Amino acid sequence: MSTIRVRSAASYWLAVPAAAWMLGVVVVPIVLLGWVSLWGGRSFSPASPLTFDNYSKFFANKTYLQLALSTVTHTVMLMAVTGVVGYAIAYFMTMKVRHPAWRLVLFLAFVVPFWTSTLIRGIAWVPFLGVNGVINQALMITGATRSPIEAFLYSRFGISMAQVSLYTMMAAGPVIYMLNNIAPQLREAAMTLKAPPFVVFWRIVFPLTLPGVVIGQVLVFLNVMADFATVATVGGNKHAMLPNLVLLFYEGSQHRAASVVAVLLMACMLIGVIAAMKVVDIRRLGADR
Amino acid sequence: MDTLAHTVPGNEAALPAMARPQLDLELRGIRKRYGDFTAVDGVSLKVAKGQFVCLLGPSGCGKTTSLRCIAGLEEPDDGDILIGGKEVTKDPPWERDIAMMFQDFALFPHMTVAKNVAFGLEMLKKPKAAIAERVQQVLKSFEIASLADRKPGSLSGGQRQRVALARAMITEPRILLLDEPIGALDYSLRETVMLELKLLQQRTGISFIWVTHDQNEAFSLGDLVVVMNHARIEQQGAPEEILQRPATAFVASFVQGNNVFRGRVVQAVDGLLKVETPAGSFLVPGSDCAIGSEVSFSVRAENLTDITGDHHLNRLTARCTAVEYFGSVRRHIFERPDGELLKYDQFGAHAARIAAGQATVLGWRPEDTVLHTGVAA
Numbered sequence: 001m002s003t004i005r006v007r008s009a010a011s012y013w014l015a016v017p018a019a020a021w022m023l024g025v026v027v028v029p030i031v032l033l034g035w036v037s038l039w040g041g042r043s044f045s046p047a048s049p050l051t052f053d054n055y056s057k058f059f060a061n062k063t064y065l066q067l068a069l070s071t072v073t074h075t076v077m078l079m080a081v082t083g084v085v086g087y088a089i090a091y092f093m094t095m096k097v098r099h100p101a102w103r104l105v106l107f108l109a110f111v112v113p114f115w116t117s118t119l120i121r122g123i124a125w126v127p128f129l130g131v132n133g134v135i136n137q138a139l140m141i142t143g144a145t146r147s148p149i150e151a152f153l154y155s156r157f158g159i160s161m162a163q164v165s166l167y168t169m170m171a172a173g174p175v176i177y178m179l180n181n182i183a184p185q186l187r188e189a190a191m192t193l194k195a196p197p198f199v200v201f202w203r204i205v206f207p208l209t210l211p212g213v214v215i216g217q218v219l220v221f222l223n224v225m226a227d228f229a230t231v232a233t234v235g236g237n238k239h240a241m242l243p244n245l246v247l248l249f250y251e252g253s254q255h256r257a258a259s260v261v262a263v264l265l266m267a268c269m270l271i272g273v274i275a276a277m278k279v280v281d282i283r284r285l286g287a288d289r
Numbered sequence: 290m291d292t293l294a295h296t297v298p299g300n301e302a303a304l305p306a307m308a309r310p311q312l313d314l315e316l317r318g319i320r321k322r323y324g325d326f327t328a329v330d331g332v333s334l335k336v337a338k339g340q341f342v343c344l345l346g347p348s349g350c351g352k353t354t355s356l357r358c359i360a361g362l363e364e365p366d367d368g369d370i371l372i373g374g375k376e377v378t379k380d381p382p383w384e385r386d387i388a389m390m391f392q393d394f395a396l397f398p399h400m401t402v403a404k405n406v407a408f409g410l411e412m413l414k415k416p417k418a419a420i421a422e423r424v425q426q427v428l429k430s431f432e433i434a435s436l437a438d439r440k441p442g443s444l445s446g447g448q449r450q451r452v453a454l455a456r457a458m459i460t461e462p463r464i465l466l467l468d469e470p471i472g473a474l475d476y477s478l479r480e481t482v483m484l485e486l487k488l489l490q491q492r493t494g495i496s497f498i499w500v501t502h503d504q505n506e507a508f509s510l511g512d513l514v515v516v517m518n519h520a521r522i523e524q525q526g527a528p529e530e531i532l533q534r535p536a537t538a539f540v541a542s543f544v545q546g547n548n549v550f551r552g553r554v555v556q557a558v559d560g561l562l563k564v565e566t567p568a569g570s571f572l573v574p575g576s577d578c579a580i581g582s583e584v585s586f587s588v589r590a591e592n593l594t595d596i597t598g599d600h601h602l603n604r605l606t607a608r609c610t611a612v613e614y615f616g617s618v619r620r621h622i623f624e625r626p627d628g629e630l631l632k633y634d635q636f637g638a639h640a641a642r643i644a645a646g647q648a649t650v651l652g653w654r655p656e657d658t659v660l661h662t663g664v665a666a
Contacts, residue, residue, distance in 0.1 A: 185395035188362050191382040192389040193460065194412035203408075207399045 086171030178212030536663025601652030
């Protein structure tokens, strides 16, 4: 078997297709976005030089700032919920389900929905949450409520419900991986050193799964920050997050404003990822073992 | 019942005459099944204070499962476990007065060496300053003080072993359970580590329960050696007892240097049994056997001789197939008339008398023959 030496010309050529693709569909458009966000006029011309006016306009508008703030708080809330629920699912599946067949069944139950597109899964919540939806009907049949609860659909609550179902497995997946990598002897060793179960979890299991938790949180953070589709479908037009604002400006042909919001959104995401990397060095994942 | 049955003679003398000796550990008929598989089948064991016990047996014999039952990592289906006289059968590991050393050491990869060692004391809720001081002491005494801030991932096998031992010993448990504790070490390190562990055990007076499949470990370390096979104890006793007087055919064949014969008793005279085997008829000391009963017996390789005299009443002719020279021992492998192998050890550095391919008459005294009277329990 022949191998390719790391520094040979061939290894660089192998990187070319992927690099060209990334350059064309990621780097160039981002640079363009940044450029457009700095335009002084409706199109670029020598008469209207590049300026930060577009950004000033955004930051001068209280409504936009509030929208940005609520996007961040909503995302943080969702990270917390998916983090806790996802960790519980991951822990249950790896530590409590011992039978391989049951593990497979549960794994499939969690994974099969991902074969459908995120958009469809988001929209699927509409008939659940609506006034005549499954939840309201169930509540009325059981007598828990007399009249349907309107607050489920087209509300923050509805958006959160849908997004928790969409993104919980993103938080759980990396944790499952990390939990599976913890040798059972580590927990046993802690137990024989007089650590009761919760202490074993807190001192041994949780720290060892922390990289998985952080990766999961990053995935949820990026997805929720960028999710305009669920907000638009389940939230109706009563609710908006930053990405919906991008869409709104774009549909109104306000390309500069759309670019400004897009750039700010990306900046937020970048800061989030950098912060996560500070907590756990993801590149050193599992290197301690 | 004599609870001292298995203590070493030296320990017995040290005990006050009237005091009923306290047992560090007692197993009463513990049983553990996994589905159809019986891992431990009625194991009973008494460990006196400060005893070094080796559980010896082939893989799958139930020795590790027994150890895990003592640790509380497995709950036996049947039987009782007493630690220091207190019944703990249903107690979880963290409530038992034990510590355990795992085969791959199971160091916590995200903690430094110092943190690993401190863990047990932190669980005992000792004051912070006391923990720090004690950890420093222990790190020093195990010669790992220079590794205090390193993570286990960057340590060698020998260093990890020391850290694991320090971590287990720092809580000063009544019993230390060791699951093949030197199995993961380089061969060259093992002898040194074995000696260190033996000295440590003697110095601290903590009972060691050491699981191994290596008889050299078991016989050189154990005050009490417990030989297990098929989930049961075949024989327990001092190393000399097991080496010189194997109780069952399994023990005799598992322990190095025995020649095992199986046959039928045809005659009993004056405390000697005449046993007919496929390799010939031999005289074996024993009296309690009915004529016609099936028995097994063994003779140690060093008790054979090729210079037979009148008292070497047991004789057979065999062909030498190989000679192995170990420095102090020259081991000859013969093929018995019944096709089995026969081992004959000659001690001393004198010149070889028998060459491979040569047929020789080998003899041994009846009193050097051991009748297997035990039953696995």
